[in-house]
Amino acid sequence: MNKIILIIPLMCISLMNIQAQNTTYISLEKLLQQVETNYPSILQYQQNIQSWQAKAEGAKAWMPPTFSTGLMRFPYKLSMINEKNDPMNQAGINLSIEQMIPNPSKLNAKKEYIISLLEVEKSKSEWTKNELAREAKILYYNRFVNEQKQNIITKSEDVLNLLLTTAEAKFSNNQSQLQTIYKGKARLSELKNMHYMLFGMIAESNIGLNILMVRDVNSTIEIDTLIEPRNYSFTLIDTNNISNRSDITAMSKYIQSMQLEQQVMKIGNKPDFGVRAEHMYMFGMHNQWSVMGMMTIPIVPWSSKMYSSESKSIGFQIQAMELEKQKMELMAKRMVSEKLTLLNFETRQYENYRNEIILAFENNLQANLLAYQQNTGDFFILLDAWEMLLMKKLEMNDKLFNILKLEAEYEFEKEIR
Template sequence: MKKIITAIGLVFILHPIQAQDTSYVSLEKLLQQVETNYPSIIRYQYSIQSIQAKADGAKAWMPPTFSTGIMRFPYDFSMLKEKNDPMNQAGIAFSVEQMIPNPSKLNAKKSYISSLAEIEKSKSEWTKNELRREAKILYYNRYVAEKKQRILKESEEILQLLITTSEEKFTNNQSQLQTIYKAKARLAELKNMLVMLNSVIAENNIGLNTLMVRDANTSFQIDTLITPSNYLFSIVDTASVSNRSDITALDKYIQSMKLEQKVMKTSVRPDFGIRAEHAQMFGMPSQWSIMGMITIPIVPWSSKMYSSEVKSIGFQIQSMEQEKQIMQLMASKMLAEKTAMLNYENEQYQSYTKNIIPAYENNLQANLLAYKQNTGDFFVLLDAWEMLLMKKMEAYDKLFNILKLEAEYEYEREIK
């Protein structure tokens, strides 16, 4: 019996020392690797570079056009020999043509293309935020599972000692056989729960390795001490959602549409061109010409297309403005919900750690003392042990709920 009291005392007082694995990944290091290596982030980087490369060439001119050909050749080729015959107007023509685009069109086009890169940057930041939430929840889930595993192993050792002692007392008619069988059944259930926790740890381990883009079965150790952040919640926190990357991406998309609208408006402005020709004549002096050109997009059959596009984009912008308001409302709602739930979960968790678990620990110690003095019943002692284990597991469930809600709260506010 002294061994039982000593074992339980060690469980309540001492913190177990775990062997350190050579591979250790902190939460900060994990998030850094995810934001750096995950293919979605790299894809956005290439997309941004693609848009920037396209924007660099947005102000380029079309290449000049060179053309050549024969002109005014008679069917009777003998006429080509008549050098002074006015009917011999045959020759070879060369021409070079260069269109000169309107600078306002080029500037508008470059601004529009560059704005697309800003949208991709905001999308990339929001994808990082989503990956951070997923990684944190997997990390916290594994952390809590490992803590539960430790509790189960400690409880298993205590229960094994209780069973051994009860079997010794049974030989002296001081214990009941059915209670011993029940304790052994609970011991088997503990082993089954340990297997289930091993499955949870393995599953989360695979998820974390996948996010870090490495072999799914790579083993590593995580933080052994994680505590809730205990944010100071207030109603003003809901105003911070307007700066979230997904909402700023939508806002930048609206700005991009306005720049696209400007591109359509500048399309009614004329472009210019120049054409130089030289004709090498056979029967008369050579000739040359230079002509200037200008487009006239203000004609009705052309301007109608531009004006309708401008009007259409205007309606799309109004639609996106409404969508932005909806996103802000929903984000504020989700943030308020997470804040309220966190307050309640924190209150319950504090009750578990300060009141419920200490009371059940005292209950178990009192029943152990009574059992040692042969005034207690093993069935009552087993029930006290079982209730303490259950409350400790429930406390870790509450801790995971808090950590998960904080991860979602940080997601809603995009806290890095």
Template structure:
């Protein structure tokens, strides 16, 4: 008996396919957004990566560790000396033995010797060797400050390039509008052709400039990747284009500011201290050191056993032996004086540079403020007026083109001025050692 069955319709494969494609598209969009978010970097993240990953930092860390490990052996004594052998022994072995009442001749000797170092010399050497790493630690900070300056310069230059590229994108739309509108008007006999070709040439120049700016962006990215020690030097990511101009009004520019903040000046100070410690070490070389020697001799052929116990002293104060130490002490004194003069020279130059940079920054801020509040808004309104007149057939294309060209060049000039301001800020940050 046949039983009727309800046959369920088979879904069309196309429905499944479209659903799968839709889901995959959504996932790709979401994952792309996540990747893009991960690839956005700001200046703080870049500086952190440089501090933790740049090879020069690892080099300094290894040097500091090496010096600290070496300093652990600063108070070591010289190794004891042992000796053994025949002492005043005849070449004829027959004489070694006892003959009647006559004892044999010769002895076999075992000797030990130890020099006892002067405690003040050990203390001076320990202080000197432990202080060596402090100089390298400050040099590390100075090198890191220079790396920060390189990174910030590249970062801000990249940021300005991105802003210029954004202006080029806007200008390309404007020029395409001019060209398309002029072609239509020329066909209808309402437009002269000369300004049209100027707009076409400007569009080509714009595209050429875009290629140049994009190449510059790649160069800055490679430089930052190199500073961060990225495995892929061409690693692609975007940067945060927001920025702030630092306010230096709270900084009092004087010598104490540089002494307290600049690692290179601190390195010179540590070098001066190290020189005095080395000088003190040379002084301790002029102090006597003592030693002890014990020797035991086994007599041959019934001869008595003998021993020798002797004290030793090293006398470096003799004129012929102390001459080099005294010369080193005098030389180190003048080396410390030279380093002190170098420190004052760096402070003097840095103070002058900081005051000069502050003056330039204040002037540049005022110039940029004029661009932002007066010049660019006025030129933008002029262009908008010309564009409205051109659309209403009361202005010519060449007038609109001139208004656009003036606005475009001024906007690019403004960005150049902004880049100069940020470069001044980077240099002043480097001078004051501000991260």
């Protein structure tokens, strides 16, 4: 029996050690690095960038040469083929090769256009990283605050158990009321539900973090136990560099890309060239050959209309994109200003909770506890003081989460990672 009693604690310790070994500590910086390294959206952009790079390498390639062969001027009266030096016998076998030579300015414009699309993908990739960073930060902060709430509830639970023990001892001496004791036990049971709710929210955040890091959803992780607000300056709202944000930069590069596409259309009215060489193996006369040069004539009205209309259409699209970019800049400035303003007032409320409100309610609880111990107070009032202190501590942590979330959103708008 003694051996069994000894083995059970050892097994529990072993299980705890195994769980601890499987638990990985993830700092916020490491989290963001893993998200940028592993998340499929980022990898997808990398593949798209490589795709455009590969396409740009072949942008100046020529069309392949065309080889053709066939019978030439064969008479229906095949017996004429055997007649030599007869002017009427012009039958032969034709061999020809043709190569189109594209206009160099067209090739250069095409390559510049493809490279511009590559740059658009790079900016879009950076903006996606920014979006994922915001999501990761909010999940990380949500888990941190909920764990802080768990600690607060656990400590409040210990205090309530102590108060109930004192009240039950006083009840035996007719110094406490039974209904208030039952109310205290009901509050104690409600704390269990709060624990369950917070466990669910922590698990939800944990799943989201694992998904962003492309890990198994059941993987256990540990996070920072101390996170403080960054205390951004609220005196001056700086929106001067908002045009450098990746999504706005992507729009600027997309406009540049459309301008290059427009240039491709304009250059389309320049001619291309070609050369054609032929050798004719004749049956009734000497062999012959020919070399011809070719040039396209895209300036004819029925051809040039296509290039001019396409160029005009792209011009209108560019103007629309310029207006879209202006709208994005205005919205970005608005969001930066709003987030920083809200952050300012949320920080003031949080500081008021931490420096004054919590201290006042702690003093209220201590005063009521002292009065109850001296038989001059009521357990109902003491229980209310305990509950109010708990609620205010939880509210303070809600304010902390609001601050951290607003910081994440402000950093998203300013693209601070």
